[in-house]
Amino acid sequence: MIKWNFPSRNNGDIEGFSNPALEWFKGNPLRAMAREICQNSLDAQYDEDKPVTIEFFKTYENASSFPGMQELQSILIMCRSFWQKDGNERAHNFIDRALRDMRDGKITVLRISDFNTKGLEGPYESGKITPWVSLVKGTAFSVKSSSKTAAGSYGIGKAAPFINSKYQTVFYRTQNLNNEKAVQGVAHLMSFTDESYGDSDPIRRSVGYFGESAGNLPVAMIPALDRIYERNEVGTDLFVPGFDYVVNGKNDWVNQMIGEILENFLMAIEYNNLNVIIENQEVTKKDLRYIVARNQKYAKDAFCFNKILLADPDKVVEEVKDFHCMGQLRLRLMYANDLNKKILVVRKSGMKITEIKGLP
Numbered sequence: 001m002i003k004w005n006f007p008s009r010n011n012g013d014i015e016g017f018s019n020p021a022l023e024w025f026k027g028n029p030l031r032a033m034a035r036e037i038c039q040n041s042l043d044a045q046y047d048e049d050k051p052v053t054i055e056f057f058k059t060y061e062n063a064s065s066f067p068g069m070q071e072l073q074s075i076l077i078m079c080r081s082f083w084q085k086d087g088n089e090r091a092h093n094f095i096d097r098a099l100r101d102m103r104d105g106k107i108t109v110l111r112i113s114d115f116n117t118k119g120l121e122g123p124y125e126s127g128k129i130t131p132w133v134s135l136v137k138g139t140a141f142s143v144k145s146s147s148k149t150a151a152g153s154y155g156i157g158k159a160a161p162f163i164n165s166k167y168q169t170v171f172y173r174t175q176n177l178n179n180e181k182a183v184q185g186v187a188h189l190m191s192f193t194d195e196s197y198g199d200s201d202p203i204r205r206s207v208g209y210f211g212e213s214a215g216n217l218p219v220a221m222i223p224a225l226d227r228i229y230e231r232n233e234v235g236t237d238l239f240v241p242g243f244d245y246v247v248n249g250k251n252d253w254v255n256q257m258i259g260e261i262l263e264n265f266l267m268a269i270e271y272n273n274l275n276v277i278i279e280n281q282e283v284t285k286k287d288l289r290y291i292v293a294r295n296q297k298y299a300k301d302a303f304c305f306n307k308i309l310l311a312d313p314d315k316v317v318e319e320v321k322d323f324h325c326m327g328q329l330r331l332r333l334m335y336a337n338d339l340n341k342k343i344l345v346v347r348k349s350g351m352k353i354t355e356i357k358g359l360p
Contacts, residue, residue, distance in 0.1 A: 004071050005216055006208035008199040009191060015206035017083075017091035017190045021139075021159035022168065029163045029244070030253050031260035036157035037112055037238070038265055040135075042274060042349050044117040046177075046234065051285075053115040056257065056278040058243060059228060063107045066241055067224045068185055068210040072167060073102050075192065075208070082192040082203075091190060098167045101242055110164070110243035111229050119176030119234045123184075123218050132218075136172050136184055137209075162188050166242035171210070172218075173225060173237040183225060184218035185210030254278050259298025262291070266302045268350030270309060301355065304340040308332055 009015070025032035038054060045052050063069045080095045101107060122130025129138075135158055162168045173183040187208045195202045209216045231237055245253040261269075261276050261283060268274040269285055276283040283291055289310060296303040308316060317333045327348075343356040 001213050002211060002219055002222075003213050004068055004075060004185075004187070004208050004210050005213040006075070006189075006192075006194070006204035006206075007216070008197065008201050009203050009205050010199075011201045014191045014203060017088065017094065019159070019188055019206070022163050022188060025160045025163050029160070030247055030256045032157075032160040033164050034257040034260040035264050036160040037114075038261060038268075038274065038276065039157065039351060041114040041117055041236075042265075042268060042351060044114070044119075044131075044236075045273070045349075046116050046118050050116050051272050051275045052117060053275045053277070055111070055113045055115075056276070057111045057113075057229075058245065058279060059109050059111065060106050061109050061228065061241075063102050063105060065224055066107060066109065067171070067222050069102060069107070069241065072169065072187065073099060075187075075189065075194075076167075078192040078194055079190050083190065094168075098242065101166050107241055108243040108245065109228065110238075110240040110245070112161070112238040112240070113229065113231070114235050114237075115233065117235050119180075119236055120172075120174040120182070121176050121178070123174065123176075123180060123182030126215055126217065132172075132174065132182065136186060136218075137216075159188075161238055161240050162186075164244055165240045166244050169241055171222075171225060171239040171241070173222075173231065173239070175231055175234050177234055181220045181231075182218035183211070183220070183222050254281060255295060255298050258283060258291070258295050259302075262295060262299035262302040264352045265350060266292075266299075266305055266344070266352075267346045271350045273350050301340055301342060301344070304338075304342070305344045307336070307339065308334045 041052050041054050076095050076098055080092060083091050085092050120132040120135060122128060123132040138158070161170045167187065168189060169185060169187040171183065171185040175181050187210070188206065189208065190206045192204055193202050194204055211218045225239055228239065229237065245251065247253070247256070257278055258281065265274050269283060269288055272285045289306065292299060292303055292306045311334055315334055319331045321329050323329045341357070341359045343359055345353045345356060347353055
């Protein structure tokens with residue numbers, strides 16, 4: 001049966017609203033999501049001679065027709081009943097806000113789709129550690145591709161899309177190289193009581209799954225998601241219902257995300273490893289100089305680093321060194337009064353590792 005399933009805690013821990021992984025990204029949710037999504041897709045690049053393309057597109061859907069929303073309302077009400085308001089104000093504020101949004105009739109859904117990626121292997125291999133299990137069900141670990149440029153190992157970044165949902169809910173869908181199709185929803189809520197399961201312990205875990213309830217497995221398709229966007233090639237989609245695109249009273253989510261992508265993936269775009277489309281605004285190598293200039297307010301460091309890319313060769317100092325037989329390091333410096341006194345350090349793929357600050 002396709003429905004939400006929250007496993008029993010089996011007389012174990014009762015889990016509250018404050019999830020450490022989600023809390024990590026709440027200071028800047030939009031920027032965190034842009035950064036983590038692009039990193040994951042770059043790590044799954046299929047044809048290294050072609051760029052990975054990622055689309056972010058916002059739609060409005062009827063709450064009654066989006067998968068699992070009516071059932072999720074009932075679950076949120078049970079969460080509210082389980083937790084007393086005193087001492088749990090943040091949890092109650094989250095629940096009340098989510099219920100109000102659902103009852104408005106229309107909900108905002110963010111679709112994130114990548115192309116020229118490998119999709120997620122092993123969606124139906126229960127009990128094994130596969131890329132699908134890592135992303136959808138993994139905690140404190142991450143399974144990356146075999147690419148030498150793959151980044152990250154602790155898996156905390158997968159929490160970023162959830163904090164951009166007013167319901168802390170994300171639906172994952174993939175078509176992989178084995179032509180397997182899979183889709184499953186995940187909700188990060190809090191423990192609650194539900195007697196209808198018939199378990200000896202009626203208290204449920206905080207994380208639930210929408211799919212085949214027997215075994216908490218994905219299903220091959222959910223027609224309501226195909227109506228939003230139908231995938232016909234290898235890659236992965238995320239659907240974020242209740243997309244919270246207004247942050248701190250500002251509706252500039254597109255600019256914020258473009259700024260974060262430029263700050264973290266400037267060289268990936270310059271190397272033609274990454275193209276990003278956000279609400280029909282394209283971020284590509286072709287128009288990179290103009291995109292950086294237009295978004296200087298949101299990508300101040302990228303604006304400075306891009307000056308080195310645009311500078312005449314005689315104005316740039318360049319050194320190439322062998323790094324202990326593990327590869328080459330290339331350092332490019334430019335001296336000017338209006339720069340940021342920083343060095344951008346990037347991987348071979350072009351993704352930012354860090355910035356060295358305070359260059360004398």
